[in-house]
Amino acid sequence: MxxxxxxxxxxxxxxxxxxxxxxxxxxxxxxxxxxxxxxxxxxxxxxxxxxxxxxxxxxxxxxxxxxxxxxxxxxxxxxxxxxxxxxxxxxxxxxxxxxxxxxxxxxxxxxxxxxxxxxxxxxxxAYVGAVCVNTIEAEKHGLAMPTSWKDLTDPMYKDMVIMPNPNSSGTGFLDVSGWLQIFGEEEGWAYMDALHNNIARYTHSGSKPCKLAASGEVPIGISFAFRGAQSKSEGAPIEIIVPSEGVGWDxxxxxxxxxxxxxxxxxxxxxxxxxxxxxxxxxxxxxxxAMPDVAKPVEHFPEGLEEAMIENDFEFAANNRARILEEWQKRYDGKSEPK
Missing domain, CATH: 3.40.190.10 (Periplasmic binding protein-like II)
Structure with missing residues (x-):
């Protein structure tokens, strides 16, 4: 060449x-x-x-x-x-x-x-709210198995519950928005006041509370159902609770x-x-x-969860997001993990 x-x-x-x-x-x-x-x-x-x-x-x-x-x-x-x-x-x-x-x-x-x-x-x-309970830790602390959101306000659960901070976690926000829709504004904030007494800390991740419950660091984690199913399939001693009042979702x-x-x-x-x-x-x-007839059954996914999903008012959640987050932070942010 x-x-x-x-x-x-x-x-x-x-x-x-x-x-x-x-x-x-x-x-x-x-x-x-x-x-x-x-x-x-x-x-x-x-x-x-x-x-x-x-x-x-x-x-x-x-x-x-x-x-x-x-x-x-x-x-x-x-x-x-x-x-x-x-x-x-x-x-x-x-x-x-x-x-x-x-x-x-x-x-x-x-x-x-x-x-x-x-x-x-x-x-x-869709990710759907649920409660992960470590059965071994619950028994060790003499805790009854909760069946409703309001059960979690019982003094027996003091410092036994972890949930996500809604300012940083979408799962946390769907919980807060869900409670305000389920109970109404006044009763919803009163519920969160009572729940706050039992919260050990607020995380900045939606999956972390269930992971911590699965590992036994805390008996109860408010998280989302699929994370609980994954932890259970990995052998974690947890039960996934669908609260009787209904569950928020996004x-x-x-x-x-x-x-x-x-x-x-x-x-x-x-x-x-x-x-x-x-x-x-x-x-x-x-x-x-999103696509019909695609989702396969998920092992350990709790029965009745889809039926428990509230009729979510997304417009309410979106239009009131800033106000809700500001009020939540003012009331409860003192127990949040450092970012």
Whole structure:
């Protein structure tokens, strides 16, 4: 090969490499999904779209929500993935979401996507409140098995209960919002006052209270049902209690951030979010998913939980979020773990 041809081929290779580098799109995706689950979503999507790279920015729901609101006038994210529907409704009201109708969205349950056309957000799966009780620790401390939320206010449970802080945890917020809807405003806050007397501490993670109950660090953790089922399948001596008054719940949801510079790539991620493949992946961590007839039975998932899910007023939760969180922090934040 002569030097001229070799040089020309080298130059062409350089141009092709540069073109490939330019063609690669990077999406910044804010998420509250458990860190252990993120690699499989990334791998599945990037296999379909090798020209797009997902860069996750992960934190708890409350932190992600606060971050997005703080960046409202200078958005840093392209897509929101696996953040509570109540948070996305708030952002929609602030004009922060880019409406988009993903291909195939009609295959989802109607309650799992925004009713406007085009929708501003789509739901992925539902996480449902429940109580994890370590049976060994409960027996050791002489604790009766609770059957209702109000049971947890009994003085026998003093310093025996852990729950998530709703300012940082979506699970914590669905509990608080749920209690205010179940009991009404006045009685709901009175309930939380009484429960606070028995709280050992508030965590900044929705799954942590159940994990701590599973490990025996605390007898009772207010968490979400799927985490309890996972802990039980791992051999933890826990019972998952569905309180008789009903349980709050929320959806992990996805949306495009208004103003993204990579709209086409963001739309492709939303298209992926509504596929059967994605819903089957959600089912690995959640018993209730957006697409009908996809979810397989989950071992140890408590009976009657779906029937106990309250008729959730997402608009109430979204519209009153700031007020509720401010009041909660004023009353109870003294027992929160350091961030």
């Amino acid at each position: 002569n030097f001229k041809l070799k040089g020309a081929l080298g130059a062409l290779t350089g141009v092709l490499m540069a073109t490939t580098a330019i063609a690669q799109t990077e999406l910044t995706v804010y998420t509250a999904v458990e860190a252990v689950d993120l690699p499989r979503y990334k791998e599945a999507f990037e296999t379909l779209h090798p020209d797009i790279t997902i860069n996750w920015v992960r934190d708890s729901t409350g932190v992600i929500t606060a971050k997005l609101l703080a960046e409202k006038n200078n958005p840093q994210a392209d897509v929101i993935w696996g953040v509570s529907a109540t948070s996305l409704l708030l952002m929609k009201s602030e004009g922060m979401l880019e409406p988009y109708k993903p291909e195939g969205v009609e295959a989802l349950k109607p309650s799992f996507y925004d009713s406007e056309d085009p929708p501003s957000w789509i739901g992925q799966d 959806m992990e949801s996805a949306a495009i951030v208004a103003g993204t510079d990579d709209l086409e790539a963001a739309q492709k991620l939303m298209d992926f979010a509504v596929t059967k493949e994605a819903n089957e992946m959600y089912n690995q961590s959640f018993a209730v998913v």
